[in-house]
Amino acid sequence: MALQGVIAKFKRNDTNAMKKILLLGAGRSASSLIQYLLQHAPAENWHITIGDINVDHLRDKLTLLGFAEVIVFNVHDEAQRAAEVSKADLVISLLPAIFHIEVARECMKQEKHLITASYVSPEFRELHEEAKSKNLTILMESGLDPGIDHMSAMAVIQRVQGMGGKITSFKSYTGGLVAPESDNNPWNYKFSWNPRNVVLAGQGTAKYIKNGEYKYIPYHQLFKRTDELYVEGYGHFDGYANRDSLSYREHYGLQDIPTMLRGTLRRIGYCAAWDVFVQLGLTDDSYDLEGVSSMTHRSYLEAFLPPAAFAKETTQQRLSRYLGIAPEGEIMEKLMWLGLFEETPLGMTAATPAQLLEKILVSKWKLEPGDKDMIVMQHLFEYELDGEQHELTSSLVVLGDDEVQTAMAKTVGLPVGILAKLLLQGKIHRRGVVIPIYPDLYEPVLEELKGYGIDFVEVERVKAAQ
DSSP states (O other): OOHHHHHHHHHHHTTSOOEEEEEEOOSTTSHHHHHHHHHHHHHHTEEEEEEESOOHHHHHHHTTOTTEEEEEOOTTOHHHHHHHHHHOSEEEEOSOGGGHHHHHHHHHHHTOEEEESSOOOHHHHTTHHHHHHTTOEEEOSOBTTTBHHHHHHHHHHHHHHHTTOEEEEEEEEEEEEEOGGGOOSTTOOOOSSOHHHHHTTTOSOEEEEETTEEEEEOHHHHTTSOEEEEETTTEEEEEEEOSBSSTHHHHTTOTTOSEEEEEEEEETTHHHHHHHHHHHTTTOOSSOOSSGGGOBHHHHHHTTSOOOSSTTOOHHHHHHHHHTOOTTSHHHHHHHHTTTTSOOBOOOSSOOHHHHHHHHHHHHHOOOTTOOEEEEEEEEEEEEETTEEEEEEEEEEEEOSSSSSOHHHHHHHHHHHHHHHHHHTTOOOOOEEEOSOSHHHHHHHHHHHHTTTOOOEEEEEEOOOO
């Protein structure tokens, strides 16, 4: 719809009861959500306030819209936080996850609904009964992963159970990757979301269940123990286990399932190379390094290597010897492409090992103008029905439009926007801290997402008798 048409439609609706949305967070994952809210605001009679530390990139876009405004927002400013939340009917937070709880507590005080895309933390669970008593909805895990993964998995689970089937195995993997046409580096990876979260991914011990036995993978083994998956038209991927695959058994109604694993997807070869960083300790974020101001890429790497075995041993030779890496293999090629053996100044004065690694990676893995990212999700089900063993694979591939309207932004933002619309239309009646595992939540979201090209392809077969 042309801008003038949007404004005219808004004016026709301004006598209706206006609903006010406060969106906190305008970063890389928010672009599609912002677009969705602006497109639906005139018909739904919404007023949208978008707040973040930096909103300069939105000012020109929203200047002529009478139903939207941007504000510089500091989540740590208690007075501003209280004032802005008080004006809203619904708060949406796409801020970093650590800031959600302060926003949520303010929403509880002011009795406002809240939607986030992040995981339910213990602090949020403590708000469940208060939210219910105040007739409020805190809708979480509503984006990609977590979010679309829950919705699409539950659609299959409830369909199979409705036929009388019993699910015996469920594995689910998701990856934020780079689209094939923009895949031009040896890592086959570029950042489409928070780089810090990528660097710190997987820390802790992964736990899952396989054939009725509990399995645990400590962080230092995580990227060695991967599964290979195939997605039609897009090839092979490595999947590594997420930290906790067990807690969703209850949410999904699969308390007795023998095998359940949730994981992350990367292209083949990524995990083996990333394991170098894990083994060296470069992903450690728990302490500051000394002498950072004078460090180069090479001296940063040298700081984590043992002494040379002989006088002229190079950094590459020492790394190869220390970790058993082929000196001219694919892993070394990936490390050399990052410039880790070069005397490039890091240009920081204080940092943890993980922060320095992030600095190096951001310069090499950024989405360039015109680049497209890709979301890949795959569910692998096994179930019993009428004495037969079935396998069902449900796959999703979403491509970004460019480096701004990314696949990551679409798959995080669109389900959040759809749920916001449903909540403000009075179609969501669940109260307390809620995730979208119920048909009244996920069915309309999955249906509307199809219109944006976000749709799963299912392949099923009956396993031959043993």
